Amino acid sequence: DGGITQSPKYLFRKEGQNVTLSCEQNLNHDAMYWYRQDPGQGLRLIYYSQIVNDFQKGDIAEGYSVSREKKESFPLTVTSAQKNPTAFYLCASSIRGGRAGNEQFFGPGTRLTVL
Amino acid sequence: AQSVTQLGSHVSVSEGALVLLRCNYSSSVPPYLFWYVQYPNQGLQLLLKYTTGATLVKGINGFEAEFKKSETSFHLTKPSAHMSDAAEYFCAVSGGGNFNKFYFGSGTKLNVKP
Numbered sequence: 758d759g760g761i762t763q764s765p766k767y768l769f770r771k772e773g774q775n776v777t778l779s780c781e782q783n784l785n786h787d788a789m790y791w792y793r794q795d796p797g798q799g800l801r802l803i804y805y806s807q808i809v810n811d812f813q814k815g816d817i818a819e820g821y822s823v824s825r826e827k828k829e830s831f832p833l834t835v836t837s838a839q840k841n842p843t844a845f846y847l848c849a850s851s852i853r854g855g856r857a858g859n860e861q862f863f864g865p866g867t868r869l870t871v872l
Numbered sequence: 873a874q875s876v877t878q879l880g881s882h883v884s885v886s887e888g889a890l891v892l893l894r895c896n897y898s899s900s901v902p903p904y905l906f907w908y909v910q911y912p913n914q915g916l917q918l919l920l921k922y923t924t925g926a927t928l929v930k931g932i933n934g935f936e937a938e939f940k941k942s943e944t945s946f947h948l949t950k951p952s953a954h955m956s957d958a959a960e961y962f963c964a965v966s967g968g969g970n971f972n973k974f975y976f977g978s979g980t981k982l983n984v985k986p
Contacts, residue, residue: 860918
C-alpha cells in the first residue's frame with residue numbers, strides 16, 4: 758500500500774538534545790512538508806521541499822533543520838535551539854509542490870515530548 | 873494573502889442530527905479549498921476538496937461542502953451525525969504563490985452525543 762510513514766510515534770527528549778524525526782513516502786510525490794500542531798492552533802508549516810536536494814523555510818523554521826537527499830525521505834531535526842519543542846509533528850506530501858490545488862497526504866504523526 | 877477562519881472551536885450535536893461546521897476564507901486568487909478530518913493522535917485524512925467546477929462537493933463518509941464565492945465560505949455538512957464522526961475537522965485553502973502552500977484553520981472539534 759502506498760502512503761507516508763513517520764517514526765517513532767512517540768519520542769521523548771531531554772532538554773539540550775537534538776532529535777530527528779523520520780518521514781518516508783512511497784507515493785512517488787515530488788513535494789514534502791513538515792508541520793507542527795499545537796492544541797487550538799491548527800497546523801503551522803516548518804519546512805517544505807518541492808524537489809530533491811532543495812528545501813525552503815516555512816513559517817516557523819527557527820530551531821529546526823531538514824534534508825532531502827532522496828525523493829522518498831524528508832527527515833526533520835529538532836535542535837536544542839527550539840525553545841518549546843513539545844508538540845505533534847506531521848509530515849505530508851503532494852504530487853507536485855509548484856502547483857496549487859494538489860491535495861496533501863499526511864502521515865500518522867510523531868508526538869514529541871521534552872522532559 | 874490567504875487565511876481561513878473556522879467559527880466554533882467545539883461543536884456538539886446529537887446522533888442523527890445535522891452537522892454544520894463553518895469555514896470562511898480569505899484569498900486574493902481563486903481558491904482551492906479542502907476539508908480534512910483528524911482522529912486523536914492520528915494524521916489528517918482528506919474528506920473533500922473544491923478546485924473548479926461544481927460548487928457542491930461530495931466527500932467521504934456522507935460529508936459535503938458548498939463553495940460560495942459571494943460569501944467566501946466553504947461550510948461542511950452532513951445530514952445525520954454518527955458517533956464515529958466525533959473528531960477534529962480542519963478547513964484549508966491553497967492557491968497562488970509558487971508552491972502548494974496550505975493555510976489551515978484552527979480546527980473544530982465535533983462531539984456527537986448518543
